[in-house]
Amino acid sequence: MSQQPQPHPEAANPAATGGPAPATAQTAAQSTTQATALHPAAPQPGHARPVLEIAGLTAHIAGQQVVEDVSFSVPATGITALLGRNGVGKTSTIKAVIGLISRTGSVTLDGERIDKEPTFKIIRRGVGYVPEDREVFSKLTVAENLRLAERDASPRRQLVEELFPDLLKRASQMAGTLSGGQQQMVSLARALLNENKLLLIDEPTKGLAPKIVQEVAETLERAAETVPILLVEQNLQVVRQLAAGAVVLSGGKVVHTTDSALGFLDNEDLTQRLLGVHADAGHGEEADRNGAQK
Amino acid sequence: MSTIVLLTVTGLGLGALYFLVASGLSLIYGLMGVLNFAHGSFLTLGAFAGWEFARRAGADNWWTFLGSLLVGAVVGALFAAFTEFVLIRRLYERHIEQVLVTVGLSLASVALFDGIWGTDTIHISGPAWFRETTGILGAQIANDRFVAIIAAVIVLLGLVFFLKRTRYGMIIRAGVESRSMVTALGIDVRKAFTLVFAIGGAAAGLGGVLASHYFQYVSPLLGGSLLIFAFIVTVIGGLGSLTGAAIASVVVALLQQFANFYLNGTGDFVVVVALALVLLFRPSGLLGRKS
Amino acid sequence: MTTSKTDPQSEAQPDPQQATAGSAAQGATAATAAGQRRNRKGQHDGGAAAGGRTLLKWGAGGAGVVLLALLPLLNLSLPGVLPGPTYTPGSLQLLAMCMLMAAAALSYHLLLGVTGLLSFGHALYFGAGVYGLGVILDTFDIPLLPAMGLTLLLVIVLAHVVGAVGLRVTGIPFAMVTLAFAEAGHVLVGRNPGQATGGEEGLTLATDNLPEALLGVANTRNLYWLALIVLLVVFAVVTWVQFSRAGHVAAAVRENELRVRVIGLQPYLIKLLVFVVGGVLASAVGMVYLLLQSGAVPRSLSADFTITLLVMVVLGGVGSRWGAIIGGVFYTLLDQRLTSLAQSEAIAGLPDILRIPLSEPLFILGTLFILVVLFLPGGITGAVQRATLSRGQRRQAAARQRQALENAE
Ligand SMILES: Nc1ncnc2c1ncn2[C@@H]1O[C@H](COP(=O)(O)OP(=O)(O)OP(=O)(O)O)[C@@H](O)[C@H]1O
Ligand SMILES: [Mg+2]
Numbered sequence: 001m002s003q004q005p006q007p008h009p010e011a012a013n014p015a016a017t018g019g020p021a022p023a024t025a026q027t028a029a030q031s032t033t034q035a036t037a038l039h040p041a042a043p044q045p046g047h048a049r050p051v052l053e054i055a056g057l058t059a060h061i062a063g064q065q066v067v068e069d070v071s072f073s074v075p076a077t078g079i080t081a082l083l084g085r086n087g088v089g090k091t092s093t094i095k096a097v098i099g100l101i102s103r104t105g106s107v108t109l110d111g112e113r114i115d116k117e118p119t120f121k122i123i124r125r126g127v128g129y130v131p132e133d134r135e136v137f138s139k140l141t142v143a144e145n146l147r148l149a150e151r152d153a154s155p156r157r158q159l160v161e162e163l164f165p166d167l168l169k170r171a172s173q174m175a176g177t178l179s180g181g182q183q184q185m186v187s188l189a190r191a192l193l194n195e196n197k198l199l200l201i202d203e204p205t206k207g208l209a210p211k212i213v214q215e216v217a218e219t220l221e222r223a224a225e226t227v228p229i230l231l232v233e234q235n236l237q238v239v240r241q242l243a244a245g246a247v248v249l250s251g252g253k254v255v256h257t258t259d260s261a262l263g264f265l266d267n268e269d270l271t272q273r274l275l276g277v278h279a280d281a282g283h284g285e286e287a288d289r290n291g292a293q294k
Numbered sequence: 295m296s297t298i299v300l301l302t303v304t305g306l307g308l309g310a311l312y313f314l315v316a317s318g319l320s321l322i323y324g325l326m327g328v329l330n331f332a333h334g335s336f337l338t339l340g341a342f343a344g345w346e347f348a349r350r351a352g353a354d355n356w357w358t359f360l361g362s363l364l365v366g367a368v369v370g371a372l373f374a375a376f377t378e379f380v381l382i383r384r385l386y387e388r389h390i391e392q393v394l395v396t397v398g399l400s401l402a403s404v405a406l407f408d409g410i411w412g413t414d415t416i417h418i419s420g421p422a423w424f425r426e427t428t429g430i431l432g433a434q435i436a437n438d439r440f441v442a443i444i445a446a447v448i449v450l451l452g453l454v455f456f457l458k459r460t461r462y463g464m465i466i467r468a469g470v471e472s473r474s475m476v477t478a479l480g481i482d483v484r485k486a487f488t489l490v491f492a493i494g495g496a497a498a499g500l501g502g503v504l505a506s507h508y509f510q511y512v513s514p515l516l517g518g519s520l521l522i523f524a525f526i527v528t529v530i531g532g533l534g535s536l537t538g539a540a541i542a543s544v545v546v547a548l549l550q551q552f553a554n555f556y557l558n559g560t561g562d563f564v565v566v567v568a569l570a571l572v573l574l575f576r577p578s579g580l581l582g583r584k585s
Numbered sequence: 586m587t588t589s590k591t592d593p594q595s596e597a598q599p600d601p602q603q604a605t606a607g608s609a610a611q612g613a614t615a616a617t618a619a620g621q622r623r624n625r626k627g628q629h630d631g632g633a634a635a636g637g638r639t640l641l642k643w644g645a646g647g648a649g650v651v652l653l654a655l656l657p658l659l660n661l662s663l664p665g666v667l668p669g670p671t672y673t674p675g676s677l678q679l680l681a682m683c684m685l686m687a688a689a690a691l692s693y694h695l696l697l698g699v700t701g702l703l704s705f706g707h708a709l710y711f712g713a714g715v716y717g718l719g720v721i722l723d724t725f726d727i728p729l730l731p732a733m734g735l736t737l738l739l740v741i742v743l744a745h746v747v748g749a750v751g752l753r754v755t756g757i758p759f760a761m762v763t764l765a766f767a768e769a770g771h772v773l774v775g776r777n778p779g780q781a782t783g784g785e786e787g788l789t790l791a792t793d794n795l796p797e798a799l800l801g802v803a804n805t806r807n808l809y810w811l812a813l814i815v816l817l818v819v820f821a822v823v824t825w826v827q828f829s830r831a832g833h834v835a836a837a838v839r840e841n842e843l844r845v846r847v848i849g850l851q852p853y854l855i856k857l858l859v860f861v862v863g864g865v866l867a868s869a870v871g872m873v874y875l876l877l878q879s880g881a882v883p884r885s886l887s888a889d890f891t892i893t894l895l896v897m898v899v900l901g902g903v904g905s906r907w908g909a910i911i912g913g914v915f916y917t918l919l920d921q922r923l924t925s926l927a928q929s930e931a932i933a934g935l936p937d938i939l940r941i942p943l944s945e946p947l948f949i950l951g952t953l954f955i956l957v958v959l960f961l962p963g964g965i966t967g968a969v970q971r972a973t974l975s976r977g978q979r980r981q982a983a984a985r986q987r988q989a990l991e992n993a994e
Contacts, residue, residue: 062841063985100474123480135475137468144464151480190479329757384959388987389757390703394899394958397892402951409941409948522768522888525761533758559776566769570750573762577753 049111051076051198051228052097057105057115059096066092067103068252074198079220079229081243081261085276089252090232091132094200098122098129110197124151128191132202132232134183138176142167142186145175149190160189163219181212188216192223199229205238217241236277240265248274296432301551303430307439307508309547310446314501315524316531316539317453318374318494324470324534325490327389328382331396333498333524334517335403336374340366340499341506341516342411345418359420363445363503370499371492378491383484400518407514415513418506442504449497450540457536462489470534523550526565530572532582542580653813656680657806666918674805678877679921681805681812685874687913688812688819690897692866694909697898699827700859701839703756705891706763709747709770710864712886713740714871716774716788719881720781723791732794733872737865744864748857755842764888771886787882790875799876808877815873816910819866823906826862835859896954902964911965916950923949962987 050073059067066089074080082090096103099119107115114122123129136145146160146167161168164185170178175186184204191199204220205213217238220229224242233239239246243261247254256274258264264271271277315337322330344362351358377399385391419425420438427434457463465486469476476483498517505520506512527546531538546565554561572579656671667676689711696702717736725732751762777784792800798807826832837845838852845852875881884890893916901912923946926932932943942948961968962983971979 098478100478118482119474119477120480120482123478129478131475131478135472137471137475139471140464140468144468147461148464148468148476148481149479194480323757327757329760381955381959391958391987393703393757393760394895395955397895398951398955398958400951401892401896401954402948405945405947405951406942409945518888522764526765529754529758529761529765562772563769566765569762569765573750573753577758 048076050074051110052230053106053108054093054097055106055108057093057096057103057107059092059101059103061092061101066101066252067096069105070249070252070254072247072254072257074228074230075245075259076228077224078244079224079231079242081239081246082230082232082249083239083246083275084249088249090249091202092252093249094129094202094230094232097200098127126195126197128194128196128199128227130187130191130199130201130204132206134180134187136175136178136183136186138174140175141172142175142178143171145186146189146193149193151194155193156195157193160193163192163222164189181208184208184212184216188219196227199223199227201229202232203234204231205233205235213238236265236271236275250274296434297555299431299433300435301555302548303433303435303439303443305548305551306544307442307547308551309544310442311501311505311508311520312523312527312547313446313540313543314449314497314504315520316527316543317449317536318490318497319524320528320531320534320536320539321453321466321470321490322494323528325466325473326382326392326487328392328396329389330494331393331521332377332399332403333396333494334519334521335400335407336370336377336495336498336517337502337505337520338404338407338512338514338517339373339502340370340495341502341512342407343369343499344503345416345506345512348418348420354419354421356421356423359507363500366499366503367496368499370502371496374495374498375488375492377495378488382491383487386484404514404518411512411514413514415511417511419510420507424507438504438507442508445500445504446543449500450536453493453497453536456493462486466490523565526569528579530569530579532579535579535581538579538581650813650817653684654810657809665922672806674802677805677809679917681809681877683914683917684809684812684816685870685877686897686917687910688816688870689867690894690901690909690913691816691819691823691906692863692870693894693898694903694906695823695826695859695863695866697895698904698906698909699823699832699839700835700856702856702860703760704751704763704860705760705888705895706747706751706765706767707863707867707894708886708888708890709763709767710740710744710867711871711874711890711894712767712770712774712881712883713743713864714868715875715881715885716782717868718872718875719788719790722794723788724781726794728794729796729799736872737868740865740868741861744861745857748860748864752853752856752860764891767886767891768888771883771888774886775883782883783881785883787880790879790881792879795876808873811873812877815870819870820906820910822862822866826859827906831855831858896950900954900957900964902966905963905966908964908966915965920946920950 052074054073055071057067057070058065068089070089070093082093084090092101095101097107099115099117099122103115105115106113109122109125109127112125114125137148140148146157166182167185167189170182175183178186188201188204191201201220204216208216213235220231221242223229231239231243233243239261245259246257246261246264248256248264256264256270315333318336319330319333322328322333344366347365348354348358348362351361377396381395381399382392385395424436424438424441426437428437428440429435455463457467462485465476465481465483466489469483469486473483476486501520502516505516509516523546527542528539530546531540531542546568549568550561550565552561553564557564576582657677659671661671662669663671667679669676671677671680692710693704693707696704696707714736717739718732721727721732721735722729727735747763747766751759751766754762774782775785782788798804799811827836834845834850834852834855838855842852845855871885874885897912897916898909899912900916901910902908927944927946932940934940935943957964963970967982971982974982
């Protein structure tokens with residue numbers, strides 16, 4: 001499970017990526033076949049107990065099944081990517097985990113069942129949630145947004161100020177008047193203020209400029225040093241940079257799990273089939289399209 | 295001139311009553327999405343409780359009056375908190391059923407008030423000062439108007455302070471924007487629900503006592519008649535907006551008073567026309583958020 | 586560099602419609618496809634249910650109608666429910682009232698059950714029928730049928746105006762707005778403008794231009810038959826609207842308005858259409874109500890009356906035509922029984938704590954209503970339906986019935 005940040009393929013050079021391709025593809029195929037387990041929830045060898053184990057999770061919205069018998073687990077360290085095309089149920093899965101939509105099945109956080117608990121209790125167990133569309137309270141100030149999120153007796157204000165110095169300057173600004181990127185900072189800061197066992201982060205780079213995307217990615221990388229993260233991310237370049245393992249959804253079901261996100265992304269055939277993209281080609285273009293679809 | 299002053303102050307007094315009902319309605323709707331048809335019953339029960347207290351305390355003095363205000367507010371708050379806890383909570387997020395339950399409660403409670411206190415209106419009197427008048431710019435204005443206005447202003451300021459300065463106020467403001475996100479921060483938003491109901495009930499109960507002095511009677515129908523205008527006020531002001539409710543209360547009451555006087559008793563229609571205009575041009579109300 | 590290829594068919598997305606869609610349009614197409622699937626499914630379910638039991642249903646329905654039509658000629662007794670044998674005017678009056686309330690509840694079902702419009706102002710149209718006809722008969726020297734036609738015309742205009750304004754908002758705000766308009770009507774009638782409505786006292790039916798056959802206690806059975814006809818007509822119209830194309834779209838609006846918009850239809854116009862039809866039906870019922878009661882009182886325009894309709898529909902079961910009918914009949918009978926119970930000796934002798942609540946029919950009905958909402962999703966018809974199911978299906982059915990109501994938002 002080596003986790004080397006990949007070289008930036010901005011200057012899309014087929015020759016450069018084409019060179020080492022056969023080798024990577026082979027390892028990828030290997031690790032993938034191993035990891036595409038029939039029982040995805042089965043603990044992965046050589047790891048401590050997963051922080052989050054999901055088995056048979058099913059959820060409905062407005063009478064429609066949006067999460068179907070989903071099972072996977074999130075290792076106790078590093079970043080696990082939750083991937084899939086638009087509308088396959090990534091957000092719904094995360095919401096079902098913390099009970100924001102009603103669900104059945106088993107969800108275990110750090111060895112304890114949480115699937116019958118109300119959302120606020122799950123969060124208090126040590127889960128940080130960064131929702132898909134930031135969901136800052138637009139009529140509360142930045143400071144109030146952060147204060148509302150403080151659960152611990154001694155919240156880590158220092159860390160947040162260090163990570164997002166911009167927010168300090170804007171403490172008394174209404175959060176609704178912040179730019180998209182700044183709102184994302186508030187949303188991330190709310191999760192990072194507390195000591196967590198797990199972070200659930202849903203598309204943190206959605207609609208952000210490339211430079212901010214990098215900043216967010218770096219923040220996540222730093223956070224991941226101390227807390228495991230389940231990350232929904234459409235920007236495959238960011239996934240490359242950050243994710244160790246990956247879970248791929250399609251039509252509300254898990255269709256693929258791997259402990260090597262890189263391996264998965266390098267497997268052109270698989271990404272083509274499951275994500276509908278050519279993973280290596282035109283990342284910028286792809287990010288644009290994701291933005292435009294929203 | 296004196297007519298205008300008279301109409302204005304009387305209108306403000308009526309607006310004060312509307313606000314006391316509408317503020318709770320609007321907060322409850324804003325936070326929980328519940329249209330509370332039982333809100334009128336909170337008011338009516340508050341009015342009866344205040345009246346019973348004053349009757350037992352005997353003297354029509356200021357202390358009795360203040361005591362009855364307190365009793366009305368406390369009874370209204372308890373009734374409301376009970377409603378939230380026993381009926382609304384088990385229908386969490388099922389808004390239509392919540393409305394239906396409050397409809398049932400309002401039917402049942404008004405009928406019960408009928409049974410207990412009878413259907414006839416009961417005339418009441420407060421401190422003697424209420425029946426006197428004060429001259430302002432040549433207009434002789436009944437003093438109870440001032441009491442209603444002052445009480446409503448105090449309630450408004452108190453609510454604003456509570457919402458802006460306390461943690462629960464912050465939770466409520468955040469919850470008005472997104473309940474689910476508040477719970478997703480690890481906050482038990484249901485406590486805020488009970489609290490908002492209690493606050494709304496207290497304001498309504500207080501409003502009930504004041505209304506009974508303003509109209510000089512109590513009756514089981516007191517709440518229902520004010521409730522409808524409070525609904526109009528909340529829609530015009532923008533559902534969930536306290537400031538909107540305050541402004542709309544005053545606007546609606548003044549419109550009503552002036553139309554009643556100058557357009558021979560058409561106040562109620564002018565108000566409904568105003569509602570229609572607001573809906574046509576600003577469906578989310580004066581200060582409502584766009585949905 | 587072509588990343589925007591046509592999506593390949595992945596094993597987890599077997600839906601051909603979705604798979605052939607370009608990825609940029611995928612979201613919209615998926616929504617449309619889902620909508621169509623649902624529609625097809627709805628038609629299929631309806632078709633299967635109707636297919637198997639159509640004959641039986643129509644047979645039973647026909648027999649029921651014949652029996653109802655013959656009641657005034659029969660000597661049947663239902664002690665405890667009817668005050669006397671079925672041919673007596675008292676019983677016929679009560680039965681006619683049951684049928685009118687069932688018809689009014691049906692017209693409300695069109696709004697709440699079919700389209701998901703929670704109106705708190707339906708009494709406005711019922712009352713407009715009652716008062717419209719009453720005032721016209723009282724003021725102008727014209728026969729009954731033209732007077733009824735004129736009233737309908739007025740109601741159509743009224744419903745269009747209120748609907749056009751009120752439907753600019755949805756959900757709870759719509760409830761409040763319709764309430765406000767109805768209340769304006771209620772207040773107007775109470776004010777007795779131009780001495781036309783009789784104010785709080787109400788209006789007595791002017792009988793000068795009415796046919797003999799509708800007058801007098803002896804002719805109650807004619808009014809009973811009239812009520813039966815109204816119920817049948819309302820039922821037919823509601824059925825027709827519900828299963829017409831507009832009705833399907835209305836149902837789709839109830840389930841997911843956005844989706845309907847995505848398909849390119851206009852929810853607003855469909856809702857307005859249903860709102861107007863519901864109002865016209867209610868006013869037709871109101872006109873016969875005026876004849877049956879020989880007068881009008883402001884209560885028929887009040888929020889209380891709308892709430893009564895709402896209670897009927899919910900008691901019977903939201904979303905079901907039979908539910909509305911059963912609810913209307915059940916409520917009317919129960920209200921009548923409770924009222925006579927309240928005045929009975931047995932109650933008068935009880936201690937206050939029992940006597941006061943029991944002598945208030947509305948207290949009992951309100952409490953019953955709360956209990957039904959809390960514990961009996963789908964009302965009476967829902968409970969009956971569940972009784973025929975297995976345990977597991979029962980829970981699902983209850984969830985579905987709850988959903989039927991929640992969709993009304
Ligand atoms: N409130 C809702 N009402 C109806 N359907 C919904 C609702 N929310 C989600 N869905 C449906 O559930 C499915 C899964 O949605 P979800 O948001 O989980 O997808 P996602 O994988 O997060 O997509 P994206 O990549 O676009 O964020 C979609 O088909 C969506 O249409
Ligand atoms: Mg999503």
